[in-house]
Amino acid sequence: METNPHTVKDELLKAYPKKTARKRADQIVVNERKPDGTVPEIRANVRTTPGAITQRGCTYAGCKGVVIGPTRDILSITHGPIGCGFYSWLTRRNQTRPESPEDANYITYCLSTDMQDEQIVFGGEKKLRAAIEEAYELFHPKAIAIFSTCPVGLIGDDVHAVARDMKEKLGINIFGFSCEGYKGVSQSAGHHIANNQLFKHVVGTDETPRTEKFKINMLGEYNIGGDAFVIENLLERCGITLISTFSGNSTYDAFANSHMADLNAVMCHRSINYVAEMMEKKFGIPWIKVNFVGAEGTAKSLRHIARYFNDAELTERVEGVISEEMTEVLKTQFDVRKRCEGKTAMLFVGGSRAHHYQTLFAEMGMKTVAAGYEFAHRDDYEGRRVLPAIKVDADSRNIEELEVVPDPARYAPRKGPDELVQLAADGLEFNGYQGMMPEMEEGALVIDDIYHFETERLLEIYKPDIFCAGIKEKYAVQKAGIPCKQLHSYDYGGPYAGFHGAINFYKEIDRMVNTRIWAYARAPWETGTALAEEAIAS
Ligand code: CFM
Numbered sequence: 001m002e003t004n005p006h007t008v009k010d011e012l013l014k015a016y017p018k019k020t021a022r023k024r025a026d027q028i029v030v031n032e033r034k035p036d037g038t039v040p041e042i043r044a045n046v047r048t049t050p051g052a053i054t055q056r057g058c059t060y061a062g063c064k065g066v067v068i069g070p071t072r073d074i075l076s077i078t079h080g081p082i083g084c085g086f087y088s089w090l091t092r093r094n095q096t097r098p099e100s101p102e103d104a105n106y107i108t109y110c111l112s113t114d115m116q117d118e119q120i121v122f123g124g125e126k127k128l129r130a131a132i133e134e135a136y137e138l139f140h141p142k143a144i145a146i147f148s149t150c151p152v153g154l155i156g157d158d159v160h161a162v163a164r165d166m167k168e169k170l171g172i173n174i175f176g177f178s179c180e181g182y183k184g185v186s187q188s189a190g191h192h193i194a195n196n197q198l199f200k201h202v203v204g205t206d207e208t209p210r211t212e213k214f215k216i217n218m219l220g221e222y223n224i225g226g227d228a229f230v231i232e233n234l235l236e237r238c239g240i241t242l243i244s245t246f247s248g249n250s251t252y253d254a255f256a257n258s259h260m261a262d263l264n265a266v267m268c269h270r271s272i273n274y275v276a277e278m279m280e281k282k283f284g285i286p287w288i289k290v291n292f293v294g295a296e297g298t299a300k301s302l303r304h305i306a307r308y309f310n311d312a313e314l315t316e317r318v319e320g321v322i323s324e325e326m327t328e329v330l331k332t333q334f335d336v337r338k339r340c341e342g343k344t345a346m347l348f349v350g351g352s353r354a355h356h357y358q359t360l361f362a363e364m365g366m367k368t369v370a371a372g373y374e375f376a377h378r379d380d381y382e383g384r385r386v387l388p389a390i391k392v393d394a395d396s397r398n399i400e401e402l403e404v405v406p407d408p409a410r411y412a413p414r415k416g417p418d419e420l421v422q423l424a425a426d427g428l429e430f431n432g433y434q435g436m437m438p439e440m441e442e443g444a445l446v447i448d449d450i451y452h453f454e455t456e457r458l459l460e461i462y463k464p465d466i467f468c469a470g471i472k473e474k475y476a477v478q479k480a481g482i483p484c485k486q487l488h489s490y491d492y493g494g495p496y497a498g499f500h501g502a503i504n505f506y507k508e509i510d511r512m513v514n515t516r517i518w519a520y521a522r523a524p525w526e527t528g529t530a531l532a533e534e535a536i537a538s
Helices: 003-015 018-027 057-069 082-087 117-122 125-139 152-157 159-170 188-201 227-237 251-258 270-285 297-309 312-340 353-363 378-382 386-388 417-426 453-463 472-480 499-513 532-535
Strands: 028-032 074-079 143-148 173-177 213-219 239-247 264-268 287-289 344-348 367-372 446-448 466-467 485-488
Touching: 003 018, 003 028, 003 446, 003 453, 018 028, 057 074, 057 143, 057 173, 057 188, 057 239, 057 270, 082 367, 082 446, 125 143, 125 159, 159 173, 173 188, 188 270, 213 227, 213 270, 227 239, 227 312, 264 270, 270 287, 270 378, 270 417, 287 297, 297 312, 297 353, 297 499, 312 499, 344 353, 344 453, 353 367, 353 446, 353 499, 367 378, 367 453, 367 499, 378 386, 446 485, 453 466, 453 472, 466 472, 466 499, 472 485, 485 499
Parallel strands: 074 143, 143 173, 213 239, 213 264, 264 287, 344 367, 344 466, 367 446, 466 485
Antiparallel strands: 028 446
């Protein structure tokens, strides 16, 4: 079948009932620039049509699993039936590295209040209190976080009141999250809820002054497969101090002291832009979007950080690190291009990687023919310029928007207005993100919250050389004879961030798209063998 994106779009839509087709038509977009150069509008962050198989997760997953989960010394308690806790236990490959054997690391634990009928009927606050007390006795943590699952909201347990009481009683920081799974249309709502509570209860609670010269926070880097370790190493070699990472390889104390940084570098815009914005408003710390996925993006991000601090010695060090790393990167790129040039990729994942990983494929000479996010918003597709135009619907109104004002004592703009103008002229965009679509090719397909039916049709129509998604899609894709790279967990691979990670990725994808094994993936009924006849007959 031809791959004219408009024909493909019609093909996908024609399977749906009228109303669904109309809605999906705004979520499946051909990336054709308008005369003024802007990308077309896409519908995003809306409910999945009931009955469709989505890739999405729930609000609890976004809060507990994504944003807070990677912090090793905040003890997480899931308030709810055991399944929510058990199935969110160690399912994301966020790694952590305690500084000593005595250092707290609760990531391997799974704590739940194990709600039963009795709590659903008579309330679960008593059991939650007991669980907090028991957890405290066992671990003596610095902080405890309580995560609400769906029934908590339905029966009206007040986790915040319990947190307040227990905080007073035990003398450690305890805070709750109203992150019931149903709170939003996807895990994205959970990110926002997590950001709010971290900001309210943790950020800025440790006033220890920092004397280092170049202090930053890395926001939205979760250390999947060791990515954050690579970035930490790069920054250290450049002489840049990383106060905290939200939240890969992170600690409670680092969050508490993070307002001492002079710049926030935002990796995953979707999951953490709220913290970046709030820190700007309250403390005067500007943020820039960075991307440590892809060698080019890594080099550019390091240069932007150096430019921000405007220090000759730092710039020299950064350039030194970049050139040291680039030799091997370019050598590997040259090698893999011989076999990968012109091959095609599709990426349907999350809220930022479907964008970032396109750059790695481009560095290998590969073309992204279709991509989309699971749960991102219009700004992640079209850029933050569309923010004022985004209509707030009932689902987003559900999530608290914190009122943040400059801190009377601690607000300190890090750069003067003239400096900001000069930095902008040098290519630094403050508090901005251009989104995925402006960087995608003309005519590429962009699909929001792809439905599984559409995934299977795309595979049949385009037969891409590689499809990137997650574990739920992986085996369906492979059964279609197409390799699937998991971009959530990286399968068993990684790290893929930074220069070192780029090399890993090039080699891995080269292996995947050039192996001949996929041509042999045929179902028995397709092979015309005796086994196939037997299968059809039975
Ligand atoms: Fe950000 Fe993430 Fe992502 Fe995300 Fe995620 Fe993830 Fe992801 Mo899976 S925070 S939006 S909610 S980069 S867990 S580390 S891989 S969907 S693209």
